[in-house]
Amino acid sequence: MTQAVRKRGGVSLTVTLATSISALLLVAVLSVLFIGLWSGAKNTRELLQQQASMILATTSDKVRTHLQPARNQVSLLGQLIAAGEVDPVRRDRLIDMFKGGLSAAPQLNSVLYFDHAYQGTGLARSDTGFTEILRDYSSDQKVKDNIGKALRDGRGSWGEPIWLPNIKKTLLNYRAPVIYPGGKTGLLVASVTVSELSSYLGNLDPGIGSNVFILHDQDKVLAHPNLAGLRGGNRNENDPLPSLAETGDPVLAAFWQPEKRFPLDIAAGSDLQGHVLGLFDDEYIFIYRDLPGYASKPWKVGTYFRSSEVDTEFRRLLWAALAGLITLLVALAGAVWLGRKIAQPVVDTALAASRIGQLDISDTPRLAGSAFRELNDQAIAFNTMLEGLKWFETYVPKKLVRRLISQDAEQFTTSVERDVTVMFTDIVGYSGLSEGIAAEQVAKLLNQHFGLLAGCIEAEDGTVDKFIGDSVMAFWGAPDHYADHADRAVRAAQAIERALDEDNKARITAGEQEIKIRIGLHSGPVTVGNIGAPGRVNYTIIGDNVNLAQRLEQLGKQFTTDPSLNRSVTTLLSAATADQLTSKHDLEDLGDQTVRGRNGKIRVYRL
Incomplete structure (x- = not known):
């Protein structure tokens, strides 16, 4: 009897655990459901x-985008007329310009120019092509009032919508006043369809x-x-x-x-x-x-x-929440694992893209493949791009690009006059040096030589402009302003001589012919900016002072035959460069020299 009481007495652990867990789970589910529904409804609306x-x-x-061509056409044509590049009296010329604008922007319906005498010249789109507009509006008071208001505004603006019954379309027009040579004023109007x-x-x-x-x-x-x-x-x-x-x-x-x-x-x-x-x-x-x-x-x-x-x-969200609760624990563990698997390639891509953004292309690693197709496609596309950029950076002066990126775009896209120091180098006896050497060896020799010179130039914040045959053209003072650009150029020339001396020692040890070069330095104002064709430009300098630096390098031929001067580098600099030096340098005055292509003589020094 006692044993029977003991079996029936107390609380069942199974029931307690089942009840407790069920109650806790019920509270948890109701809490999660309430929070999920509230936040879900809020998130859904957001x-x-x-x-x-x-x-x-x-x-x-x-x-x-649809309306911008009207503003662009009026602005471009207004600039051309104001600059005198297009004579508004030449109506045939205006019509040709308008035809090009309408052909380039199909949403443009017409372009019209009114001169100071209210003579209208324009071109309108029609079902059969284009229709020329040559009309005298001097007797149309409504047109004259609109032109007068636009001219008084003194700036480009959009007009109210207008209806053209002949084409049965509503148009918006952008108009802007133009002041062309002679002080006369006119008005350009471009209309855009809105349908x-x-x-x-x-x-x-x-x-x-x-x-x-x-x-x-x-x-x-x-x-x-x-x-x-x-x-x-x-x-x-x-x-x-x-x-x-x-x-x-x-x-x-x-x-x-x-x-x-x-x-x-x-x-x-x-x-x-x-x-x-x-x-x-x-x-x-x-x-x-x-x-x-x-x-x-x-x-x-x-x-x-x-x-x-x-x-x-919201109802869809409720069903999704209920279904999600059933698989919550399993999904949570799977989501953590899956999230890491998915996120890692994205993180790797972001880090690699950041390196590319800093132009650190050569040290950017390739992305690993992924089991997910899109991420794998992303990795393949990125790696293909990376290989292309590695080839691309060999043709682009990376240090120059970094300096240009750090500046305002308008400062280097617009050509300006800048006081700089220009350097030209040339290998002495290059023809004999390369004679009898395979093309691959010649390329290797030049690449090593140019790498040595470029390193010395860029160490003094110089800009390597271009490689011309066996010559290097570089300059200081652009895109960055340097008051001591002449000193930097001289220090670079001295560094080149030291580097070339060390390189020649190795060449002689290897049984190879040593390399000697000439350097010409000249300082003065030049035009600096993006020069070239629309599809390909170079950040470079042009001007007579550039040519003079090259002439000084050529003049060095007269001063490399002195047997007492067994130097690997002969550097000549003009008085213009010498006068701008702020630190002391050992210069030999060579007197006034005649330079090819220049009238008169210039003072020349040897470093």
């Missing part, structure tokens, strides 16, 4: 807003945020998917754009409806605006932003979607 924001940003960029914007909106992928629209002022619609492909309609010169009600979109037609209108909670700091509107037994969420710069009042780019669409997303 993601929907982000999606709408991305669509609006893309649409805004599309508008700017393509509706076509673009109509081609957006269906889904949340795809009901995009562009409003002009409060009640006029510049673009809407329902307007895509429409031509004309009931438009006229006084009413070039449809109203909200004329788009055939009853939701957009109620955009400004005050009834059942509630503000939308938008994240702080965002330029988005929004409201919720109760319509047709449903709620619609409108999100929009201003697009300024194209009219007296900002345009509005916006989108809308049903609130029920958000609820659908």
Whole structure:
């Protein structure tokens, strides 16, 4: 009896553990579910807003891209006329210029120039090609008033939308005054069609945020998917754009409806605006932003979607959360492992890309392959790019590129006059040195020689401009300003002589002929900047002072035959360079010398 009581007495450990674990799990699940639903609903709405924001940003960029050619054409033609490169009196010349602009930008409908006497010269697009416009507008008071207003504004601006009945299209025009030689003024006008914007909106992928629209002022619609492909309609010169009600979109037609209108909670700091509107037994969420710069009042780019669409997303989130709870523990361990596997190639790519950004291409490692196809494709593409860049960097002066990158782009893309010191080098007796040597050996010799010289030049912050045969051209004072550019050039020449002496010792030991060179140095103003064809430019210097440095190097031939001077380098420098030296150097005055290609003589020194 006692034993039986003992068996039935107390609390079952199995039941206790099952109950306790079940209770703890129930609390945990309910807590996770509540937090998941709350944060999920919040995140879903934020993601929907982000999606709408991305669509609006893309649409805004599309508008700017569509309209920018008008501004570009007016700006370019205005500069050419103002600079006197295009004579506005030559109407045939203007027509040719306009034809090129219209051909390059299909969204441009016409380009028109009005001179000071209201004579219009232009070119308009038509169904059969282009139509020339040669017309006297001096008796058209409306045109004269518009021209006068634009000229008084004194700057480029966008006009209000206009309707052209002959082509049944609404246009936007950009106009800017032009002052050409003689002080006379004119006006350039370029017009752009807006119908393509509706076509673009109509081609957006269906889904949340795809009901995009562009409003002009409060009640006029510049673009809407329902307007895509429409031509004309009931438009006229006084009413070039449809109203909200004329788009055939009853939701957009109620955009400004005050009834059942509630503000939308938008994240702080965002330029988005929004409201919720109760319509047709449903709620619609409108999100929009201003697009300024194209009219007296900002345009509005916006989108809308049903609130029920958000609820659908929320229900999907609930089911996903419930399913996720079942596999939470397993998925967590798998996610950690998988995340590391996926993230590591991305981290490696970022680190490698950072090295490339610093132009450390030669030391950038190849990326390892991945079991994931996209990441493996990324690694293959990156490694292919890396191999190409390694070849590319052999043709690009890496140190120069780093210095240019560190400066403002306009400082080196625009050619300027700069006071610099120029160096030219040349191997003495190169023809005899390379005679009888295989081409591969000649290339190896030059590469080693150029590497030695370039190292000495760049050590003094010089810019290696180019290699010409067996010669090197370099300069100091650009792109970086150096007040002591002459001293840097002289120190580089001295370093070259020391390096060449050491190299010659090794060559003699190896039974090879020693190398001697001539160096010419000259200081003075030159033109520095990007020089070349549109598809290929060099950051270089040009000018008579560049030529003089090369002439000094050639003059060195007269001073290398002195048997008492058994030196590997003969350096001649002009008085212009010597006068700019701020530190003491051992210079031999060679007197006034005649230099080929120069009138008169110049003072020359030997280092």
